[in-house]
Amino acid sequence: MKARSRYAAAPLLTPPPAHSEPGHTRQVHRGRSTPPGLTFPKTSETALRLALRIVAGAVFITLGQMKFFDSILLGTDAVTLPTGPEGFAQYLGAIGVPFPLLSAYMVCIVEMICGVGLVLSAFLPAPAILTRLTALPLFMDMTVAILTVGVPNLMGDPVRLEGIAVTHQVWRFPLESALWLAALVLLVRPLPKREPTPTYAPSGS
DSSP: HHHHHHHHOOOOOOOOGGGSSSTTTOOOOOOOOOOOGGOOOOOOHHHHHHHHHHHHHHHHHHHHHHHHOOOOOEEOOOOOOOSSHHHHHHHHTTTTTHHHHHHHHHHHHHHHHHHHHHHHHHHHHHHHHHHHHHHHHHHHHHHHHHHIIIIHTTTOEEEEEEEESSSSTHHHHHHHHHHHHHHHHHHHHHSSOOOOOOOOOOOOO
């Protein structure tokens, strides 16, 4: 009886768990989390359409700033215009645009503000409505430019200031046409066409 009690009282020797061995530390791998200040805005646009927005918006902004702070490119040194909307108004008066000074300010503001909106509307709520609101004024702007400058240049009747032909540049009509087409695409289809969700009919029993 003494021998049995002695063996019963002896502690059972079990190997310690692997994580409790000296010098062994358990490594916990955690996924990298994006800092709260570095979240990127989401957009439903495709990469190609987003590139179209950025390029067209940048060109419109550049043209608007040029008219508002500098002067348009006349293509000749024989005629100079005042800088800013006042000089652009003289050009608009030469092509027959009514209320040239008011129209000059409107064109500058539309090209700068709507050019920015063309890019930002893809990341804002209600992107379809905002895209159309920014693309429509730009589409009308380019329509007037093509009809009053681009087409007459192609027909051999350039704009004349003080009897001198100005803005008779070969790049003008392709650029105006490309901007007109970009505004038209975003106006007609402000967001990419979504694929229809497949529906599955329940199988008959």
